[in-house]
Amino acid sequence: MQDTRTEIASLGEFGLIEHLTKNNETQNAGTLLSVGDDAAVIDQFGRQSVISTDLLLEGIHFDLMYTPLKHLGYKSVVVNLSDIYAMMATPTQITLSIGISNKFSVEAVEEFYEGVYAACEKFNVDLIGGDTTTSKTGFVISVTAIGEVAPDKYVTRSGAKVNDLICVSGDLGAAYLGLQLLEREKKIFLENPGVQPDLQNQSYLVKRILKPEPRADIVEWLLEHKIEPTSMIDVSDGLSSELLHICRASDVGCILYEEKIPVHEDTKTMALEFQVGSAACALSGGEDYELLFTIRQEDYERVAKNNDISVIGYITDKAEGANMLTKGGNKHKLVAQGWNSFA
Amino acid sequence: MQDTRTEIASLGEFGLIEHLTKNNETQNAGTLLSVGDDAAVIDQFGRQSVISTDLLLEGIHFDLMYTPLKHLGYKSVVVNLSDIYAMMATPTQITLSIGISNKFSVEAVEEFYEGVYAACEKFNVDLIGGDTTTSKTGFVISVTAIGEVAPDKYVTRSGAKVNDLICVSGDLGAAYLGLQLLEREKKIFLENPGVQPDLQNQSYLVKRILKPEPRADIVEWLLEHKIEPTSMIDVSDGLSSELLHICRASDVGCILYEEKIPVHEDTKTMALEFQVGSAACALSGGEDYELLFTIRQEDYERVAKNNDISVIGYITDKAEGANMLTKGGNKHKLVAQGWNSFA
Numbered sequence: 001m002q003d004t005r006t007e008i009a010s011l012g013e014f015g016l017i018e019h020l021t022k023n024n025e026t027q028n029a030g031t032l033l034s035v036g037d038d039a040a041v042i043d044q045f046g047r048q049s050v051i052s053t054d055l056l057l058e059g060i061h062f063d064l065m066y067t068p069l070k071h072l073g074y075k076s077v078v079v080n081l082s083d084i085y086a087m088m089a090t091p092t093q094i095t096l097s098i099g100i101s102n103k104f105s106v107e108a109v110e111e112f113y114e115g116v117y118a119a120c121e122k123f124n125v126d127l128i129g130g131d132t133t134t135s136k137t138g139f140v141i142s143v144t145a146i147g148e149v150a151p152d153k154y155v156t157r158s159g160a161k162v163n164d165l166i167c168v169s170g171d172l173g174a175a176y177l178g179l180q181l182l183e184r185e186k187k188i189f190l191e192n193p194g195v196q197p198d199l200q201n202q203s204y205l206v207k208r209i210l211k212p213e214p215r216a217d218i219v220e221w222l223l224e225h226k227i228e229p230t231s232m233i234d235v236s237d238g239l240s241s242e243l244l245h246i247c248r249a250s251d252v253g254c255i256l257y258e259e260k261i262p263v264h265e266d267t268k269t270m271a272l273e274f275q276v277g278s279a280a281c282a283l284s285g286g287e288d289y290e291l292l293f294t295i296r297q298e299d300y301e302r303v304a305k306n307n308d309i310s311v312i313g314y315i316t317d318k319a320e321g322a323n324m325l326t327k328g329g330n331k332h333k334l335v336a337q338g339w340n341s342f343a
Numbered sequence: 344m345q346d347t348r349t350e351i352a353s354l355g356e357f358g359l360i361e362h363l364t365k366n367n368e369t370q371n372a373g374t375l376l377s378v379g380d381d382a383a384v385i386d387q388f389g390r391q392s393v394i395s396t397d398l399l400l401e402g403i404h405f406d407l408m409y410t411p412l413k414h415l416g417y418k419s420v421v422v423n424l425s426d427i428y429a430m431m432a433t434p435t436q437i438t439l440s441i442g443i444s445n446k447f448s449v450e451a452v453e454e455f456y457e458g459v460y461a462a463c464e465k466f467n468v469d470l471i472g473g474d475t476t477t478s479k480t481g482f483v484i485s486v487t488a489i490g491e492v493a494p495d496k497y498v499t500r501s502g503a504k505v506n507d508l509i510c511v512s513g514d515l516g517a518a519y520l521g522l523q524l525l526e527r528e529k530k531i532f533l534e535n536p537g538v539q540p541d542l543q544n545q546s547y548l549v550k551r552i553l554k555p556e557p558r559a560d561i562v563e564w565l566l567e568h569k570i571e572p573t574s575m576i577d578v579s580d581g582l583s584s585e586l587l588h589i590c591r592a593s594d595v596g597c598i599l600y601e602e603k604i605p606v607h608e609d610t611k612t613m614a615l616e617f618q619v620g621s622a623a624c625a626l627s628g629g630e631d632y633e634l635l636f637t638i639r640q641e642d643y644e645r646v647a648k649n650n651d652i653s654v655i656g657y658i659t660d661k662a663e664g665a666n667m668l669t670k671g672g673n674k675h676k677l678v679a680q681g682w683n684s685f686a
Contacts, residue, residue, distance in 0.1 A: 006449035013475055019449065020456045026469040028435050030491075033471075040471035042436055042489070049392070055440035055474045055485055092371050093385055097398035097485055106349035106362065113363045126369040128376075128383035131398045132356055137480030142398055142440055144487040146385070148373075 037156050037249075038086040038233055039147070050147040050154060052083035058138035066182045066197075069108055071210045072141075073115025079236065080145035081123050082214035082289045086234035087156070088222065089149035093128045094120065097142040099135030123216060153228075155293070160231040160250035164294040166313040167229075167303060169218045171262040172239055173278055176285025177270045178202070178209035204266045212289040218309070219291070225302055229293035238286040241336040244322055246294065253320040256313035256334065259327050283324075284337040380499050380592075381429040381576055382490070393490040393497060395426035401481035409525045409540075412451055414553045415484075416458025422579065423488035424466050425557035425632045429577035430499070431565070432492035436471045437463070440485040442478030466559060496571075498636070503574040503593035507637040509656040510572075510646060512561045514605040515582055516621055519628025520613040521545070521552035547609045555632040561652065562634070568645055572636035581629040584679040587665055589637065596663040599656040599677065602670050626667075627680040 011019055021035045032048065033041035039052035056076055058064060064072075077094060084091040096116060100109060120127055125145070185197040199206055214234075222229065231250055233242045239261065247254055263271075263278045271278035282288075294315055295303055303309055313324075322334040354362055375391065376384035382395035399419055401407060407415075420437060427434040439459060443452060463470055468488070528540040542549055557577075565572065574593055576585045582604065590597055606614075606621045614621035625631075637658055638646055646652055656667075665677040 004450065008443065008445060008447060008449055008452070008477075011449060016449065016452065016475055020452065020475075021470070024460070024470055026471070027464075027467050028469050031436060031469040031471055035470065035472055040436070040438070042471065051436070051438060051472060051487075051489065053438040053440050053472060053474055053485070053487055055442055055476055055483065057442050057476060057478050057480075057483065059479045060442070060477055093374060093383070093394070095383070095394060095396040095487055097396050099398055099400050099403070099483070100351065102351060104351060106351055106354060106359065107347060109351070109359065109363065117367070121370075124370050126371050126374040127364070127367055128369070128374055128385065129394060129396060131396055132359055132363075133398055133400060134351075134403055135400050136402045137400075140398065140400065140442070140483055142396070142485035144394075144396060144438055146394065 033154070033156060038083040039089070041087070041149070041154050048149050048151055048154065050084055050087045050089040050149055051144065052080050053142065053144040054080050054083070056141040058140070063186070064139065065186055067210060069111040070115035070118070073112040074119045074211055075115070076141045076143050077116055077119035078123070078212060078214045079289065080143045081119070081125065081216070082234045082236070084145050084147035085214050085216055085219045086232050086291060087147070087149060087154045088219055088229065088232060089147040089154055091123060091125045091145050091147040093126045093146045095129045095144045096127060097131040099133050099140035101135050101138065104139070123214070155229050155232040157231050157233050157246050157249035160246050160252050160294040160315045162252060162315055162317055163297055164230050164315040165297060165300055165311050166243070166254060166256065166292070166294055166315065167309050167311050168235070168239070168262065168290055168292045169215045169309055170288070170290040171264040171267065172235065172288045172290060173271070173281030173285050174205050174208040174264050174267045175212065175287035176281045177267055177274065178205035178207070179287070180274055181205055181270065182209065202266070202270070204264060205270055209287060212287065214289055215291045221306060227295060227299050227302060229295055232291060232293035235288045235290045235292050236286055238282075238284040238337065239292065240283040240334050241286070242292045244334060244336050246292070247322045250315070251318055253316040253318050254313055254322045254334075255316055256324040258324055260310060260312040262310040262312075376497070376499060381426040382432070384430070384492070384497050391492050391494055391497065393427055393430045393432040393492055394487065395423050396485065396487040397423050397426070399484040401483070406529070407482065408529055410553060412454040413458035413461070416455040417462045417554055418458070419484045419486050420459055420462035421466070421555060421557045422632065423486045424462070424468065424559070425577045425579070427488050427490035428557050428559055428562045429575050429634060430490070430492065430497045431562055431572065431575060432490040432497055434466060434468045434488050434490040436469045436489045438472045438487045439470060440474040442476050442483035444478050444481065447482070466557070498572050498575040500574050500576050500589050500592035503589050503595050503637040503658045505595060505658055505660055506640055507573050507658040508640060508643055508654050509586070509597060509599065509635070509637055509658065510652050510654050511578070511582070511605065511633055511635045512558045512652055513631070513633040514607040514610065515578065515631045515633060516614070516624030516628050517548050517551040517607050517610045518555065518630035519624045520610055520617065521548035521550070522630070523617055524548055524613065525552065545609070545613070547607060548613055552630060555630065557632055558634045564649060570638060570642050570645060572638055575634060575636035578631045578633045578635050579629055581625075581627040581680065582635065583626040583677050584629070585635050587677060587679045589635070590665045593658070594661055596659040596661050597656055597665045597677075598659055599667040601667055603653060603655040605653040605655075
């Protein structure tokens with residue numbers, strides 16, 4: 001039927017989405033923002049809703065060997081909420097669909113749901129529906145989150161302007177090293193089941209990968225202080241990839257200062273142990289679920305008062321490209337080496 | 344960690360959902376209707392939205408050996424739209440997430456999306472977002488549909504009253520026999536790859552399983568004629584199962600007349616060939632995506648004018664149970680033998 005065969009890997013996840021949705025024309029006047037941001041925005045009778053969805057597959061997005069089901073339930077919800085917060089919106093409801101094999105007991109599914117409900121309760125969202133089915137091939141989780149936002153107050157990836165400051169919440173790279181650590185201990189365990197995992201003193205890194213927290217607090221703080229970011233995205237695929245998303249969507253360039261990238265002490269220590277640069281973990285690691293956003297210069301003083309926000313660079317003209325100034329004073333072109341499940 | 348192990352099969356899909364959501368308390372005032380109907384209803388600033396979601400897994404819900412990808416894309420969308428229509432609401436947007444293995448080419452995914460877009464165009468809904476990832480284990484499809492409805496005009500499963508008439512659109516049982524036919528031809532083909540499938544003259548049955556159409560027209564007709572059903576559900580799991588859902592949710596019983604169940608001529612012929620009763624196909628087959636609903640007695644005359652709606656029984660007191668009067672004059676208790684992916 002087909003004359004040619006193009007491998008999906010040749011396009012990658014973002015390329016594939018772009019390819020498949022390039023001719024997608026929306027019909028409903030209520031569709032304000034469609035495919036291509038953290039979430040879509042629909043106008044409902046003059047007020048606005050934000051919608052985001054994620055698909056998590058066993059063996060691709062999680063490994064049940066070291067992922068407690070309760071944590072997995074929690075994480076499945078919060079990675080979606082993170083997308084809603086990244087629009088400067090407030091999540092209100094989720095739907096959850098799961099596909100489970102018969103190897104799961106009801107008690108195991110209950111554990112998963114405990115985590116789901118814990119996240120719902122913590123972030124004040126309602127589980128309003130879903131689908132439950134058997135799966136022949138592994139655990140499948142699909143979550144759709146719905147949120148609300150004051151009319152036209154949602155923040156997209158596309159509003160960054162030249163000279164805006166680039167900010168990021170919390171610290172980066174820890175989730176990546178947490179994952180490396182779990183993978184290392186898994187390997188040791190598989191080779192020698194008698195050896196107990198050595199995760200002592202690594203609770204921060206492990207928690208960052210297994211039980212991430214979306215930055216509801218940062219959104220709340222920005223709203224409270226009436227600081228309107230010009231663009232925003234959540235860091236799920238690594239700082240490089242996310243910053244390039246903003247640059248591309250906003251049609252701008254950027255300068256990122258390597259020395260300004262916030263990295264936790266535990267991340268630095270473990271990066272040394274794994275012999276990788278901690279900045280590389282931040283740039284390409286992903287799964288941090290921090291918020292990356294740009295602000296106007298005049299908001300600098302106020303943002304600087306929040307110790308949990310770092311200013312890490314600024315937006316330039318597109319012609320200058322997206323670059324990082326290293327600690328050594330060199331200028332490197334930013335490359336998206338973020339996580340690509342098709343690679 | 345767990346003292347007991349309860350098999351999921353012992354609860355079934357509906358039992359499992361009920362078990363997992365029995366303590367689900369909603370927090371947001373805007374959550375009007377939560378888990379347990381065709382779709383959830385949320386109040387957004389005084390107007391109402393309807394949300395529904397489905398998960399379709401290769402090997403469970405579809406077989407790529409005889410399911411053209413374009414049809415699969417179309418069907419993935421319309422089964423969700425059917426849930427929105429079953430609330431007497433109008434679908435407006437969908438999100439679509441897919442997990443695909445590397446065996447798929449970009450061209451194959453394009454074919455799937457052609458079907459998705461065809462459904463979106465036909466029913467005037469916008470594809471507003473989603474997630475695309477690799478899958479190690481088969482094709483995974485998750486669709487969430489959003490619709491709108493005039494305030495408090497959505498129709499649930501729980502409003503049927505004693506003496507209401509039970510109605511169903513179109514005809515039932517054809518999709519089930521279409522599936523049996525495809526499975527038979529697949530078996531023949533696997534045993535003898537030289538034999539061409541014998542699907543001539545079976546286009547109606549095959550179309551019903553591979554390319555179902557949601558009954559947007561019935562909803563439109565009811566709205567136009569200002570007929571307000573007291574309850575409604577779409578027929579995805581078989582007439583018995585759906586009617587029992589209405590009876591349970593509405594706290595009523597029912598009498599169903601076997602002879603009134605609408606069955607297509609092609610369904611009757613093929614039922615004979617497969618040596619099954621055509622009523623049994625309608626009762627337990629599923630995947631018809633017709634609308635099952637109840638109306639007040641005073642609406643009978645007007646509904647009777649629509650040749651595409653059959654009155655098949657009436658609602659009784661709960662104490663009388665849910666029963667079917669057979670063509671032979673016997674009274675049988677209705678049993679949900681609908682499709683259960685955990686069985």
